[in-house]
Amino acid sequence: MEVRDRWGSRTSFVLASIGSAIGLGNVWRFPYICYANGGGAFLIAWLVALFTAGIPLMILEFGLGHKMQGAASEAFYKVNKKFEWFGWMAILVGFFIVCYYAVIMSYCFNYGIHSFTLAWGENTAKFFEKTIGLTQSPFEMGGFKKYIFLGLLTSWIFIVLSVWKGVKTVGKVVYATVIIPWILIIVFIIRGVTLPGAVDGLIFYLKPEFAKLLKPGVWLAAYTQVFFSLSVGFGIMIAYSSFLPRKSDIVNNAFIISMANCATSFLAGFAIFGALGYYANLLGKPVADVVAAGPGLAFVTYPHIISNLPFWQPLFGVLFFLMLLTLGIDSAFSLVEAVAAGVRDKWKLSHLTTNLSVGAIALILGIPLTFGAGLLWLDIVDNFINKFGLSLICLGECILIGWVFGSGKIREYVNSLSEFSIGKWWDFFIRFITPIVLLFLIIMELKDRIISSYEGYPRLAEFLGGWLVIILLPIIGIILMLVKRRGK
Numbered sequence: 001m002e003v004r005d006r007w008g009s010r011t012s013f014v015l016a017s018i019g020s021a022i023g024l025g026n027v028w029r030f031p032y033i034c035y036a037n038g039g040g041a042f043l044i045a046w047l048v049a050l051f052t053a054g055i056p057l058m059i060l061e062f063g064l065g066h067k068m069q070g071a072a073s074e075a076f077y078k079v080n081k082k083f084e085w086f087g088w089m090a091i092l093v094g095f096f097i098v099c100y101y102a103v104i105m106s107y108c109f110n111y112g113i114h115s116f117t118l119a120w121g122e123n124t125a126k127f128f129e130k131t132i133g134l135t136q137s138p139f140e141m142g143g144f145k146k147y148i149f150l151g152l153l154t155s156w157i158f159i160v161l162s163v164w165k166g167v168k169t170v171g172k173v174v175y176a177t178v179i180i181p182w183i184l185i186i187v188f189i190i191r192g193v194t195l196p197g198a199v200d201g202l203i204f205y206l207k208p209e210f211a212k213l214l215k216p217g218v219w220l221a222a223y224t225q226v227f228f229s230l231s232v233g234f235g236i237m238i239a240y241s242s243f244l245p246r247k248s249d250i251v252n253n254a255f256i257i258s259m260a261n262c263a264t265s266f267l268a269g270f271a272i273f274g275a276l277g278y279y280a281n282l283l284g285k286p287v288a289d290v291v292a293a294g295p296g297l298a299f300v301t302y303p304h305i306i307s308n309l310p311f312w313q314p315l316f317g318v319l320f321f322l323m324l325l326t327l328g329i330d331s332a333f334s335l336v337e338a339v340a341a342g343v344r345d346k347w348k349l350s351h352l353t354t355n356l357s358v359g360a361i362a363l364i365l366g367i368p369l370t371f372g373a374g375l376l377w378l379d380i381v382d383n384f385i386n387k388f389g390l391s392l393i394c395l396g397e398c399i400l401i402g403w404v405f406g407s408g409k410i411r412e413y414v415n416s417l418s419e420f421s422i423g424k425w426w427d428f429f430i431r432f433i434t435p436i437v438l439l440f441l442i443i444m445e446l447k448d449r450i451i452s453s454y455e456g457y458p459r460l461a462e463f464l465g466g467w468l469v470i471i472l473l474p475i476i477g478i479i480l481m482l483v484k485r486r487g488k
């Protein structure tokens with residue numbers, strides 16, 4: 001009988017889960033969302049979202065993966081044969097994400113190298129457009145960008161090597177990929193807050209506007225951020241917990257991982273907003289005019305700030321992109337391991353075969369994104385996968401486990417293992433609060449998408465990059481379910 005992979009230690013498992021949760025989202029998404037949704041007051045909504053939905057879902061995924069000893073597809077198959085496709089759907093959401101996540105890592109590689117010479121010059125926006133060959137519309141394909149492709153290939157080599165022997169390798173790699181970015185975040189917090197003008201940025205970041213808590217949009221932003229940030233809904237946590245030994249704590253681990261992730265988000269805000277305060281002062285503009293999130297922050301605003309630091313600019317440049325790379329890589333390989341584990345569970349293939357094939361397919365799917373229009377497509381896919389794919393998976397988990405399978409079974413199972421127990425409140429969150437919030441999120445988003453296309457992209461591009469991907473999820477899920485399993 002084939003023996004399941006096991007984590008070398010509890011620390012390896014905790015670090016790997018933290019590594020998956022802590023990613024680019026903590027640095028380039030959280031601080032901005034916080035500022036835009038009420039600053040310090042947003043922290044209240046965010047903590048409520050964490051305790052009423054984020055942590056309960058993480059406990060659900062850990063409990064399910066551990067009880068069923070299988071990746072998402074296998075775990076749902078064991079819940080009920082008819083649900084296997086749903087597990088595949090969660091895995092597919094993760095798979096599509098890693099296809100473009102690796103492209104962003106490639107940008108980071110390129111920028112890490114550009115840092116040595118501060119190659120972006122004064123007009124960082126123009127430089128970024130040139131680097132990726134950005135075009136005006138998704139249908140204007142643009143040229144193939146060799147260096148972006150080489151960066152993508154490099155990313156994939158690192159990702160595949162990190163999951164080489166499954167969690168045995170992951171458990172070792174995460175010591176570096178979690179601790180290095182933590183150290184670098186501390187470096188950038190110190191650098192950020194000691195710059196002249198930093199205080200203006202920090203005030204901006206955290207000045208509470210309690211009135212905003214009355215707006216539903218602020219609460220939705222809090223819940224979305226929590227789901228995305230904790231990496232629940234991609235099958236990752238299900239796969240990771242399935243490699244835990246039989247006697248393992250669940251509840252305590254879920255709390256530790258969630259808290260570490262949130263603390264990192266909160267602190268990263270100091271690094272980002274400290275630097276933005278300095279930058280605003282330098283340009284003589286209000287902070288509100290210089291704030292940015294996402295790729296714009298990392299590849300346009302921040303390089304400009306780096307060039308204007310008082311000393312050691314190239315060093316800070318290299319360290320900044322190394323920070324992004326080390327933040328991203330453990331999120332990326334967690335996604336790959338979630339896919340590979342599902343494939344191994346069903347068809348009993350070796351690590352070598354699964355890792356190389358998952359890596360190769362994802363690399364190929366990423367190639368179109370290395371063309372000029374790549375970032376535009378990336379943006380569309382990212383929006384739809386996260387707003388619809390992820391919410392649908394989390395909603396499905398709440399319904400299938402909360403109502404069909406019975407949340408009580410997972411609660412009792414988890415309590416029999418954990419240092420401290422969860423009460424009936426957990427069932428209440430899983431069966432009512434989380435699904436209601438998710439349903440609300442999906443409906444609000446649907447309404448927006450009916451009124452206008454995402455970011456004004458042509459409807460056809462929105463369909464191909466967005467809706468089609470969402471429609472393909474259950475279809476491919478069902479196909480994978482129907483393929484005959486191998487072995488026992």
Ligand code: PHE
Binds near residue numbers: 022025094097231234
């Ligand atoms: N949680 C990661 C972040 O905050 C993002 C991520 C999403 C990672 C999905 C893996 C899977 O950046």
